[in-house]
Amino acid sequence: MKLTIDHADLAAAVGYAARTLPSRPPAPVLAGLLLDATGGERLCVRAFDYEVSADTAASAAVTKPGRALVPGRLLADITATLRGDVHLDLDDTRLTLRAGSARFTLPLLPLEEYPTLPEPGTTTGTLSAPAFAEAVAQVACAVSREEALPVLTGVSLRHDHEAGTLTLSATDRYRYAVRTLPWKNAALPDTSAVIPGRALLDAAKAAADDATVDLALPAGSGLFALRGEQHTTTIRALDGELPKYAALFPTEFAHTATVEIAALKSAVQRVALVSPKKDGPVRLTFTHDGTLVLESGSGDDAQALDAVDTALNGDGLTIAFNPTFLLDGLNALTDESMTFGFTSPTKPAVLRGHSSDAQALRYLLMPIRQTD
Structure with missing residues (x-):
């Protein structure tokens, strides 16, 4: 195999395939990337670990077709540093990469032991x-x-x-x-x-x-x-199915509250700092005066309190959440404001974008029960 390829194209192709390389390969050859220049004026880069495969291609000037299996993570580290045209030259035992004054020689892995990549099914x-x-x-x-x-x-x-x-x-x-x-x-x-x-x-x-x-x-x-x-x-794909979600999401709510997402995220992050545990609860109290009070910590431990504006429909309530799970939901929403939907302080709440439609993200979150 002998070819010339642009450094950016090579780095992109190698980086795409290398992301699927297993950290602990079940067989040594599965730590390799397959370089295939037998299909015309392009270089194909492939990876496979029996569960996930990646196959990509980049344009290349191929003067001698061939295939090689080389250590994948090392190749990814090298190609990320190269600039200009990269020349790949394969002999019986080594693959040489040259770019400008830089030169790398990589050992080969046994190509005959590498498994055949699976064929993708018909497009759905x-x-x-x-x-x-x-x-x-x-x-x-x-x-x-x-x-x-x-x-x-x-x-x-x-x-x-x-x-x-x-x-x-x-x-x-x-x-x-x-x-x-x-x-x-x-x-x-x-x-x-x-x-x-x-x-x-x-x-x-x-x-x-x-x-x-x-x-x-x-x-x-x-x-x-x-x-x-x-x-x-x-x-x-994995065996089995996820629990059915349709019956878990309430369709009617006793309380709803609208909050600006950026302000709420900042307040949750601040009050969660005093929690003695990473998943210690953050308490949210919604009041009719347009205030959402956030609290964390209790007793002789450090305590924190903050507040943001809210618009509440229904009676006031206090509910507590794991702050990490709450922030995950807030980060996943793409609107500027979000709406909480509550049935009671002890039952799951639904988070969604304030102006979202029925197909937008719905995030059901279990509360943490509070003891007096």
């Missing part, structure tokens, strides 16, 4: 890439970080053919985030799959600058695929 439908990336990021805040229940570490993608929608949802049992996107041209009956949250978030972010993305939804625990303009990622 096409979405706006920025909209899909935003939706994934919004619901991913509720993905569980505990491995005891693997299905809770995923994001559910549910296609409703009759409604023409794709609904994304995630939960860790303490909160539930739901976001719906219009998807009228999807050629698939109703189906759903749970995709590992971290891998889906990475793939959606990497394709966010494209105009559109093609999705291939599996039926159950199959293979999910996301195709951008130059990239393709496949992810093995």
